[in-house]
Amino acid sequence: MNFDLTDEQDQLRDAVRALGRRYGHEYFVRKAKAGEHTTELWHEAGRLGYLGVNIPTEYGGGGGGITELALVCEELAAAGCPLLLLVVSPAIAATVINKHGTEEQRKRHLPGLADGSQKIVFAITEPDAGSNFHRLGTVARRDGDDWLLSGRKVYISGVDEADHVLVVARTEDSSTGKLKPALFIVPTDAPGLEKSKLDMEILSPENQFLLYLDDVRLPADALVGESLDAGLPALFAGLNPERITVAAMGAGTGRYAIEKASDYTATRKVWGGRSIGSHQGVAHPLAHAAVQVELARLMIQKAATLYDAGRDLEAGVSGNMAKYAAGEAAALAVDTAVQALGGAGMTTEYGVATLLGAVRAGRIAPVSREMILNFVAQHVLGQDKSY
Numbered sequence: 001m002n003f004d005l006t007d008e009q010d011q012l013r014d015a016v017r018a019l020g021r022r023y024g025h026e027y028f029v030r031k032a033k034a035g036e037h038t039t040e041l042w043h044e045a046g047r048l049g050y051l052g053v054n055i056p057t058e059y060g061g062g063g064g065g066i067t068e069l070a071l072v073c074e075e076l077a078a079a080g081c082p083l084l085l086l087v088v089s090p091a092i093a094a095t096v097i098n099k100h101g102t103e104e105q106r107k108r109h110l111p112g113l114a115d116g117s118q119k120i121v122f123a124i125t126e127p128d129a130g131s132n133f134h135r136l137g138t139v140a141r142r143d144g145d146d147w148l149l150s151g152r153k154v155y156i157s158g159v160d161e162a163d164h165v166l167v168v169a170r171t172e173d174s175s176t177g178k179l180k181p182a183l184f185i186v187p188t189d190a191p192g193l194e195k196s197k198l199d200m201e202i203l204s205p206e207n208q209f210l211l212y213l214d215d216v217r218l219p220a221d222a223l224v225g226e227s228l229d230a231g232l233p234a235l236f237a238g239l240n241p242e243r244i245t246v247a248a249m250g251a252g253t254g255r256y257a258i259e260k261a262s263d264y265t266a267t268r269k270v271w272g273g274r275s276i277g278s279h280q281g282v283a284h285p286l287a288h289a290a291v292q293v294e295l296a297r298l299m300i301q302k303a304a305t306l307y308d309a310g311r312d313l314e315a316g317v318s319g320n321m322a323k324y325a326a327g328e329a330a331a332l333a334v335d336t337a338v339q340a341l342g343g344a345g346m347t348t349e350y351g352v353a354t355l356l357g358a359v360r361a362g363r364i365a366p367v368s369r370e371m372i373l374n375f376v377a378q379h380v381l382g383q384d385k386s387y
């Protein structure tokens with residue numbers, strides 16, 4: 001058992017941390033409040049190779065794994081820049097295309113995803129299906145060699161800044177009634193694809209959208225993989241990277257909040273010469289949150305290690321547990337930090353309340369805490385499926 005990072009991973013962590021700190025949370029908040037994107041940070045991270053750490057070198061990436069991408073997600077978040085699109089574009093889209101796309105799709109998309117010049121977002125959630133993806137209603141029909149896609153998607157992140165959206169649909173000929181999913185790489189400017197921005201109570205430079213697909217015509221090679229049989233494995237291929245990287249983002253956000261609060265409580269004095277942090281009523285909740293974040297980080301490391309070793313089933317259990325633990329720990333850490341800062345905790349200047357919406361959403365998306373508990377109950381504890 002080894003908890004040490006390799007020298008290369010250590011260097012990556014330090015370099016990403018330095019980049020994140022150069023931009024910092026003020027930059028993140030300024031962009032979000034102005035309704036702008038963190039384009040400069042994204043492009044610089046891409047130029048430095050951090051967005052493509054998990055993409056094979058022959059397609060312009062770093063040749064690492066999800067362990068490396070999780071480090072990038074965690075360190076940027078720990079610097080106050082939790083970039084949700086890292087989870088969507090390099091973690092989900094790049095993994096799906098790399099593992100299940102055609103060689104032509106890999107060549108067309110992976111170099112741009114690696115250097116940040118291209119973003120592919122991900123659309124599975126639907127208004128009438130929600131957590132139950134077996135009810136997906138977005139349908140793909142053949143029309144000659146082409147495909148026609150129709151349906152609706154909701155809460156889709158980053159459509160306004162992406163070139164393509166990876167859409168999960170079902171194929172119409174599923175006469176058995178069983179879900180036969182198929183993934184399509186859809187240009188965001190395709191005729192018939194309309195987007196409508198949702199008003200979300202999350203301070204974030206990334207936006208969520210309702211998507212309407214009305215007979216969106218796609219060429220045959222928009223289908224991920226060589227045939228419809230690629231659909232289900234392609235869909236599952238994105239899940240572990242998604243859970244692990246979103247967990248890493250949560251752990252980084254938790255670290256950021258605890259660091260901010262600890263710096264404050266160690267120096268703030270309102271009772272004579274003693275810091276407020278000397279009061280256990282202030283310090284213990286912070287210490288408790290720090291323990292929860294550290295436990296989540298351990299599970300993230302385990303999940304990423306298993307995933308990179310090709311042990312997908314075990315990574316599925318650990319990845320879900322890591323996502324659950326990190327989601328809870330991040331929400332706890334930010335809330336505890338706000339409390340420890342008192343009134344300052346609610347100001348924009350101190351930069352912790354600015355994360356309340358994001359960490360709250362982290363307990364819902366991309367998979368809710370309840371759906372993870374269902375998974376653990378069924379697959380770890382051997383309980384009957386409850387839904």
Ligand SMILES: Cc1cc2nc3c(=O)[nH]c(=O)nc-3n(C[C@H](O)[C@H](O)[C@H](O)COP(=O)(O)OP(=O)(O)OC[C@H]3O[C@@H](n4cnc5c(N)ncnc54)[C@H](O)[C@@H]3O)c2cc1C
Pocket residue numbers: 088121122123124125126129130131132154155156157158202208361364365366367368369370371374386387
């Ligand atoms: C900020 C944000 C960004 C997002 N980005 C994307 C994106 O880029 N792409 C994308 O496809 N989706 C995205 N989503 C959607 C997200 O994945 C869904 O919101 C999430 O999967 C839950 O689905 P739902 O909102 O329809 O909730 P519902 O399925 O309606 O569930 C509502 C509540 O009921 C609970 N529940 C439902 N079923 C059960 C059950 N069987 N047992 C116990 N509890 C249950 C849920 O846990 C939840 O608390 C995003 C969401 C947010 C908030």
